[in-house]
Amino acid sequence: MRTPIIAGNWKLNKNPQETTEFVNAVKNELPKNTDVETLICAPAVDLPALIEAAKGSELHVGAENCYFEDEGAYTGETSPKVLNEMGIDYVIIGHSERRGYFHETDKDINKKAKAIFANNMKPILCCGESLETREAGKAEEFVEGQIKADLEGLSADQVSNMVIAYEPIWAIGTGKTATADQAEEMCAAIRKTVADLYDETVADKVRIQYGGSVKPANVKEIMSKENIDGGLIGGAALQPDSFLQLAHYKD
Numbered sequence: 001m002r003t004p005i006i007a008g009n010w011k012l013n014k015n016p017q018e019t020t021e022f023v024n025a026v027k028n029e030l031p032k033n034t035d036v037e038t039l040i041c042a043p044a045v046d047l048p049a050l051i052e053a054a055k056g057s058e059l060h061v062g063a064e065n066c067y068f069e070d071e072g073a074y075t076g077e078t079s080p081k082v083l084n085e086m087g088i089d090y091v092i093i094g095h096s097e098r099r100g101y102f103h104e105t106d107k108d109i110n111k112k113a114k115a116i117f118a119n120n121m122k123p124i125l126c127c128g129e130s131l132e133t134r135e136a137g138k139a140e141e142f143v144e145g146q147i148k149a150d151l152e153g154l155s156a157d158q159v160s161n162m163v164i165a166y167e168p169i170w171a172i173g174t175g176k177t178a179t180a181d182q183a184e185e186m187c188a189a190i191r192k193t194v195a196d197l198y199d200e201t202v203a204d205k206v207r208i209q210y211g212g213s214v215k216p217a218n219v220k221e222i223m224s225k226e227n228i229d230g231g232l233i234g235g236a237a238l239q240p241d242s243f244l245q246l247a248h249y250k251d
């Protein structure tokens with residue numbers, strides 16, 4: 001039985017004070033972790049405020065990115081070792097905005113996944129195709145390639161415990177959601193890729209989220225699909241009311 005995970009990805013939004021205000025507004029209203037796991041992934045500068053405000057609540061805390069080295073001469077990067085020491089649970093890797101704007105490759109993403117596990121945190125691995133790739137009928141093939149490259153060398157136990165987020169680029173921040181059936185079809189294909197690379201047990205355990213214009217109005221239908229175990233949500237996770245509605249999609 002996979003526990004659903006509703007995660008906010010704040011991207012480059014909010015300062016530490018706004019972070020504290022958000023968490024204080026939601027923390028006593030969240031579902032029990034055993035029912036629906038909730039998570040906020042915030043910019044690195046907001047993480048101390050996020051961790052402090054979330055203490056003792058059901059809310060998990062995550063980073064939006066990290067580097068693959070723990071320390072050294074890497075100006076401007078964020079250490080996975082320090083994220084773990086701070087109390088971070090999850091780190092997003094491979095978001096299409098990082099692949100696109102910051103030229104991150106599957107090799108970088110694979111190294112980051114290994115560094116995150118080495119530091120006792122869990123990666124949320126994003127994958128997803130462009131509109132052009134989808135219209136060429138190559139979405140499954142493209143995402144399968146990303147998954148194979150990004151998971152290379154990870155153990156069955158590691159993959160069982162991570163999260164994969166399917167985020168079609170054409171649905172991010174555009175208001176254009178993939179239909180629940182399109183999202184389910186791709187999440188099922190990702191689970192099959194994991195089964196082919198590992199086995200059915202691993203595929204059955206790994207949690208797969210959908211991301212791309214998820215909002216309170218469509219979350220229930222998306223979450224009703226067999227292979228969708230959660231949402232990775234940008235815009236609709238910025239306001240406490242909206243985040244709480246997403247977290248309580250079962251009610």
Ligand SMILES: O=C[C@H](O)COP(=O)(O)O
Nearest residue numbers: 009172173212213234235
């Ligand atoms: O990581 C989150 C996704 O990029 C989705 O963003 P969005 O919910 O604003 O479309």
